[in-house]
Amino acid sequence: MSPAIEAFVRWVDGGRDFAQIRVAASGGGHELRHVADAGLAPAELREVGLEGLRGVARHAANGAFRPLKGAPNLAGGWRFRAATADDLELALGHLYPGGLADWFAVEQGMARPTAFRDFAARQTGIYAAVGKLDDATVGDVVRAGCDGRYCLKRRLWAAAGLAEDGVDKGALPCLEPCAVLLEFARRASRLAVEPQRQIALADGEMGSVMTALEIAASMPAPAAVREGDLSDPANPRRFQLLLGKLRRQLAPVASPDAR
Numbered sequence: 001m002s003p004a005i006e007a008f009v010r011w012v013d014g015g016r017d018f019a020q021i022r023v024a025a026s027g028g029g030h031e032l033r034h035v036a037d038a039g040l041a042p043a044e045l046r047e048v049g050l051e052g053l054r055g056v057a058r059h060a061a062n063g064a065f066r067p068l069k070g071a072p073n074l075a076g077g078w079r080f081r082a083a084t085a086d087d088l089e090l091a092l093g094h095l096y097p098g099g100l101a102d103w104f105a106v107e108q109g110m111a112r113p114t115a116f117r118d119f120a121a122r123q124t125g126i127y128a129a130v131g132k133l134d135d136a137t138v139g140d141v142v143r144a145g146c147d148g149r150y151c152l153k154r155r156l157w158a159a160a161g162l163a164e165d166g167v168d169k170g171a172l173p174c175l176e177p178c179a180v181l182l183e184f185a186r187r188a189s190r191l192a193v194e195p196q197r198q199i200a201l202a203d204g205e206m207g208s209v210m211t212a213l214e215i216a217a218s219m220p221a222p223a224a225v226r227e228g229d230l231s232d233p234a235n236p237r238r239f240q241l242l243l244g245k246l247r248r249q250l251a252p253v254a255s256p257d258a259r
Contacts, residue, residue: 001085001086002089003104004089004100004101004103004104005085005086005088005089005092005100006085007104007107007108008088008089008092008100008103008104009030009085009088011107012024012025012030013025016171017035017170017171018092018096018099018103018170018171018172019070019074019095019096019099019152019153019170019171019172020034020035020036020072020074020152021033021034021035021074021095022034022035022037022038023088026081027081028083029081029082029083029084029087029088030081030082030088031079031080031081031082032079032080032082032088032091032095033045033076033078033079033080034074034075034076034077034078036076037076037077037078037079042079045077045078045079046077046078046079047078047079047080047081048078048079048080049080050080050087050090050091050094052078052080053080053091053094053095054094056074056075056078056094056095057069057074057094057095057096059075060073060074060075060227061073061075061076064226064227065226065227065228066227067179067180067227067228068150068151068178068180068227068228069095069096069097070096070151070152070153070172070174070178071150071151071152071227072148072149072150072151072152073227074095096172099172099173102172102173102174102175103171103172103173105173105175106156106173111156111173111175112175113156113157113158113164113175113176114157114175114176114177115157115158115159116138116142116157116158116159116160116177117131117159119157119176119177119182120133120177120185123182126186127182127186129186129189129190130182130185130186130189132189133185133188133189133192135160135161136160136248137188137189137192137245138159138160138185139159139160139161139162139244140188140241140244140245140248141181141184141185141188141241142155142159142160142162142181143162143240143244144184144237144238144240144241144243144244145180145181145184145185145237146165146174146181147237147240148169149217149218149236150236150237151174152169152170152172153169153170153172153173153174154166154167154169154170154171154172154173154174155169155174156173156174156175157174157175157176157177159177180228180230183228183230184230184237184241187230187231187238188241191241206246206250209246210243210246210247213239213242213243213246214243216236216239217236217239217240217243218236219236220236221234221235221236
């Protein structure tokens with residue numbers, strides 16, 4: 001038994017939630033199921049093996065591919081029985097690749113999160129542009145891309161002066177920006193250099209636009225929108241990014257006399 005899974009078994013004890021899975025002691029081993037299925041009888045769920053977990057992790061309930069395994073769109077309706085700690089370790093690796101190792105590093109105080117700027121400085125080719133984003137845009141990208149509506153991982157890396165995610169986000173840590181966020185940052189860098197169009201809106205009209213964006217960002221993406229297609233204008237992350245940009249532009253500027 002590896003030190004990581006040994007520590008995880010102790011942490012789980014009788015039962016714990018790890019992102020979207022409930023891990024519970026069962027018959028000398030452990031049972032895994034979706035957190036939304038916690039109250040269901042075993043007979044109400046289909047039993048899957050280790051290979052079946054790969055499919056569970058690969059596709060959302062609507063059949064769409066899940067490029068981000070930390071996304072809150074894991075399908076339910078299944079249960080997996082881990083007879084041994086090794087089986088449990090393999091199952092966690094299928095559902096949340098690298099999650100156990102990162103969790104263990106945090107638990108042991110050995111985690112070394114990679115700050116966004118350090119991560120961006122390593123990028124080359126088409127991704128080199130993310131290193132040129134200003135702090136305000138980086139902040140917008142992180143707030144949008146790492147929002148709990150889109151990713152359940154607890155961000156522990158630094159970005160644009162933003163505080164790390166609180167423990168209330170869950171136990172699955174994020175130690176450096178992921179590939180999906182990197183692509184999102186690249187898209188943001190391209191948007192920043194596109195021609196800017198000035199549109200005159202009354203305050204009331206702008207309020208309606210902001211409200212519409214907030215509603216759109218809070219709703220699931222249309223079935224036709226692929227989660228990883230950040231070039232799609234209908235991707236909710238883009239709504240969130242635009243909201244951040246508008247809020248910064250509309251923020252009142254204090255006059256010298258107001259100090």
